[in-house]
Amino acid sequence: MKRFIGFIKKEFYHIFRDKRSLFILFGMPIAQILLFGFAITNEINNVDIAILDHSKDAATKEIINKIAASKYFSIHQFIEKEDDIEAVFKKGKVKAVLNFEKDFSKNLIKENNAKIQVITDATDPNTANTISNYVNAILQNYLKEQNKSSAQVYQIVSQTHMVYNPELKSVYMFVPGVMTIILMLVSAMMTSISITREKELGTMEILLVSPLKPIQVIVGKVFPYIFLSIINAIVIVVLSIFIFKMPVQGSLFLLAMESVLFIITALALGILISTISATQQTAMMISLMGLMLPVILLSGFIFPIASMPLPLQIISNIIPAKWFIIILKSIMLKGVGLQYVWKETLILLGMAVFFIGLSVKKYKIRLE
Amino acid sequence: MENNNVIKVAGLTKMFGDFTAVNAITFDVKKGEIFGFLGANGAGKTTAMKMLIGISTPTSGKATVAGFDVNTQPEQIKKTIGYMSQKFALYDDLTVRENITFFGGIYGLSREKIKSKAAILIDELGLENVANKLVGSLPLGWKQKLSFSVSLIHDPKIVFLDEPTGGVDPITRRQFWELIYKASHQGTTVFVTTHYMDEAEYCDRVSIMVNGKIEALDTPKKLKERFKVDNMNDVFLKLARG
Numbered sequence: 067m068k069r070f071i072g073f074i075k076k077e078f079y080h081i082f083r084d085k086r087s088l089f090i091l092f093g094m095p096i097a098q099i100l101l102f103g104f105a106i107t108n109e110i111n112n113v114d115i116a117i118l119d120h121s122k123d124a125a126t127k128e129i130i131n132k133i134a135a136s137k138y139f140s141i142h143q144f145i146e147k148e149d150d151i152e153a154v155f156k157k158g159k160v161k162a163v164l165n166f167e168k169d170f171s172k173n174l175i176k177e178n179n180a181k182i183q184v185i186t187d188a189t190d191p192n193t194a195n196t197i198s199n200y201v202n203a204i205l206q207n208y209l210k211e212q213n214k215s216s217a218q219v220y221q222i223v224s225q226t227h228m229v230y231n232p233e234l235k236s237v238y239m240f241v242p243g244v245m246t247i248i249l250m251l252v253s254a255m256m257t258s259i260s261i262t263r264e265k266e267l268g269t270m271e272i273l274l275v276s277p278l279k280p281i282q283v284i285v286g287k288v289f290p291y292i293f294l295s296i297i298n299a300i301v302i303v304v305l306s307i308f309i310f311k312m313p314v315q316g317s318l319f320l321l322a323m324e325s326v327l328f329i330i331t332a333l334a335l336g337i338l339i340s341t342i343s344a345t346q347q348t349a350m351m352i353s354l355m356g357l358m359l360p361v362i363l364l365s366g367f368i369f370p371i372a373s374m375p376l377p378l379q380i381i382s383n384i385i386p387a388k389w390f391i392i393i394l395k396s397i398m399l400k401g402v403g404l405q406y407v408w409k410e411t412l413i414l415l416g417m418a419v420f421f422i423g424l425s426v427k428k429y430k431i432r433l434e
Numbered sequence: 435m436e437n438n439n440v441i442k443v444a445g446l447t448k449m450f451g452d453f454t455a456v457n458a459i460t461f462d463v464k465k466g467e468i469f470g471f472l473g474a475n476g477a478g479k480t481t482a483m484k485m486l487i488g489i490s491t492p493t494s495g496k497a498t499v500a501g502f503d504v505n506t507q508p509e510q511i512k513k514t515i516g517y518m519s520q521k522f523a524l525y526d527d528l529t530v531r532e533n534i535t536f537f538g539g540i541y542g543l544s545r546e547k548i549k550s551k552a553a554i555l556i557d558e559l560g561l562e563n564v565a566n567k568l569v570g571s572l573p574l575g576w577k578q579k580l581s582f583s584v585s586l587i588h589d590p591k592i593v594f595l596d597e598p599t600g601g602v603d604p605i606t607r608r609q610f611w612e613l614i615y616k617a618s619h620q621g622t623t624v625f626v627t628t629h630y631m632d633e634a635e636y637c638d639r640v641s642i643m644v645n646g647k648i649e650a651l652d653t654p655k656k657l658k659e660r661f662k663v664d665n666m667n668d669v670f671l672k673l674a675r676g
Binding site: 068069072073075076079080083084267268269271272273274275276277278279 | 487489513518519523524526527535536541542
């Protein structure tokens, strides 16, 4: 036990004396969560739009007022003819143009059918999509009010109710993803680098010739990272609760246990990588390409798995991060207990056992 | 004289697939002697050494190190030997004192013992002024001497040195050999591989490995007489070229 403590003390010296590790360990999580939370967002605010109003009657005026009053849009300019539309877009400031047809009010009342063209700048498809949705919502809202007063016609109005994230805050989606990335980065990449470093420097050989058992060496190497990963997870959760008002509906204990399970899976992957790479550079490349990319692209963190081509959907199943993100979202946003995520937990557990087994086997082979 | 042999090797063989890296070598090393283990690159000396220090299992054959069987008691062997590899192997980002404490710790020395050992070691190597400096900032020669002293921290019966003087200047090499002599005088058996033939002359006995076999084993003086040459370099060349 005393040997073990000495070993861990040494590991902490390594970590705290290396500015790069310190930055990855403590700078990255905070920077990432703030970046994703503040800068990267699917919400729109004060988007500049232009209006081309061919009727200029009561109805169009009211709609325009409604749009101008919303915090999502600000009316940048009024244009007079179709030809101006393209010119406005080319200047780049205006992201959407609303084109009201002639005799808008009349058509609306008499034929119950008036047309607005919503033209959006789709160089940024996400924003374009959001803008058109928001405009539609405002129009629906206007119609509802009109129908109320005139008590006229039956219309089907779909009422959308977004559960678990009613305001569609993107931070709710990013926190589980960022947490997954950070834990993967710290646990897998940092351990694989720290183990290969000992190999590269030749100190691993010295450790293996010492009375320390190989398993003690490995546990000694990964233990500090388990500890630091847990701290990181706590920092991320605390930041998201207090800065972004992210709710944690479910049990914190369950959240902690699931995180530990994922950390262990990632550590096993890190050990596995260290057994197949001879240098720190290789370990880093394998971690980045083999772990980080799939985590970002295929875990459902940014791109929804359901809309991927089938082969990618199948591949996404072998990525531990996918299951961890599902678990995180369920616990944090839906507030469910283990009875709803036992399947994902079991899959993650299976992966952890598999990777630990594989890395122990690989590690033994390497010793030969 | 059975008890005088701290390393006994009989028919030790290591195969990697079809390739025989070490081919049935047999030799003994006496207590307290400086045993030079020579051979060209790829002759199998590192593989042989790895079996003796308990990190590689022999394919066949027997060997005991300090009375322990390499096949069945590698853990006991590890406790009784010291090892220094050809790569300089202390931690650059730890201070001299922290390195000593760490390696003392993994060999299970008590805190007081580590303290007194560290004091002696730092004094002997004249490192008082840099004891709390990072090892990375020391010149290579100092590091190597420190590395050797650290490999002796738990008073091992035998110390294995794998090309310990690679890349250092002749003066430092000379000083390094003085440390080896000192350890040998204190009763530690020294098992050393080297490329430098002048160093082979410093050994009590040397063995020369060629293609996995030990082709010659004797005192440097007798080897030179046998091959009718006046230095170890020529002995080596005659053997290696067949």
